Amino acid sequence: MNRPKIIGLTGSIGMGKSTVADMFERAGVPVFDADAEVRAMQGPGGELLPAIEAAFPGSTGPEGVDREALGAQVFADATLLANLEAIVHPAVGAKRAAFLEQHHDKPMVVFDIPLLFEKGGHAAVDAVVVVSAPAETQRERVLARPGMTPEKFEHILTLQVPDAEKRERADHVIDTGQSLEATEASVKALIAELAA
Numbered sequence: 001m002n003r004p005k006i007i008g009l010t011g012s013i014g015m016g017k018s019t020v021a022d023m024f025e026r027a028g029v030p031v032f033d034a035d036a037e038v039r040a041m042q043g044p045g046g047e048l049l050p051a052i053e054a055a056f057p058g059s060t061g062p063e064g065v066d067r068e069a070l071g072a073q074v075f076a077d078a079t080l081l082a083n084l085e086a087i088v089h090p091a092v093g094a095k096r097a098a099f100l101e102q103h104h105d106k107p108m109v110v111f112d113i114p115l116l117f118e119k120g121g122h123a124a125v126d127a128v129v130v131v132s133a134p135a136e137t138q139r140e141r142v143l144a145r146p147g148m149t150p151e152k153f154e155h156i157l158t159l160q161v162p163d164a165e166k167r168e169r170a171d172h173v174i175d176t177g178q179s180l181e182a183t184e185a186s187v188k189a190l191i192a193e194l195a196a
């Protein structure tokens with residue numbers, strides 16, 4: 001059976017993955033957004049709330065998971081983070097399989113997966129695309145986000161495969177340190193190359 005070419009899109013915190021995923025979507029390539037799936041499953045009435053409440057009592061409410069509070073808890077403790085991942089990642093995998101089924105007749109799809117290398121997902125895609133910008137640009141973008149501190153940023157970086165290694169292991173790198181227009185042009189050129 002034909003199946004779409006699967007492009008794995010990844011990049012470290014604040015490198016512009018979501019922005020580049022939107023550019024693929026605008027160019028007509030369906031995008032599976034792992035983070036959005038997680039947010040939906042953790043949001044009001046989300047299917048993961050009972051399991052997360054059981055493992056992390058008090059972490060959920062009518063608004064769903066209190067992500068800032070849960071993040072403070074799990075990013076400070078590797079075992080707790082692993083416990084959360086064991087709840088979340090299989091559910092994301094099921095959503096991804098359903099997405100692929102829904103788009104089985106398309107030439108190409110994108111999996112936008114923040115932890116593609118960290119969790120071994122790179123082995124299950126046809127090409128890996130890494131978004132990357134200079135470290136200083138990344139830092140400025142991330143520290144501008146509400147609730148972010150230099151300490152939290154530095155710690156999250158230690159949980160992720162370093163940008164230099166991601167670039168090295170990528171099949172294609174999209175530079176997000178330039179203007180949005182220039183990045184969008186790179187995305188369109190890459191789509192043409194991948195479609196050929």
Ligand SMILES: CC(C)(COP(=O)(O)OP(=O)(O)OC[C@H]1O[C@@H](n2cnc3c(N)ncnc32)[C@H](O)[C@@H]1O)[C@@H](O)C(=O)NCCC(=O)NCCS
Pocket residue numbers: 012013014034035038065066067068070071074081084085088089092113114115156159160
């Ligand atoms: C802990 C949670 C609730 C914190 O939510 P919050 O909105 O505060 O942060 P956000 O999700 O935007 O993550 C902030 C940064 O940390 C990174 N990050 C998130 N989870 C992880 C993880 N398990 N390991 C390493 N980095 C991570 C993200 O890629 C991002 O760069 C949330 O990140 C979560 O549920 N994580 C576990 C699920 C997961 O692995 N998601 C990411 C891939 S699908």
Ligand SMILES: Nc1ncnc2c1ncn2[C@@H]1O[C@H](COP(=O)(O)OP(=O)(O)OP(=O)(O)O)[C@@H](O)[C@H]1O
Pocket residue numbers: 011012013014015016017018019020114141175176177178179180181183
């Ligand atoms: N050339 C560019 N390409 C991508 N993003 C850019 C560019 N120039 C500026 N930006 C800005 O940088 C920010 C990147 O944020 P974005 O949410 O896309 O990152 P992310 O990698 O998905 O983050 P995270 O992994 O933390 O969820 C956006 O505010 C975007 O507008």
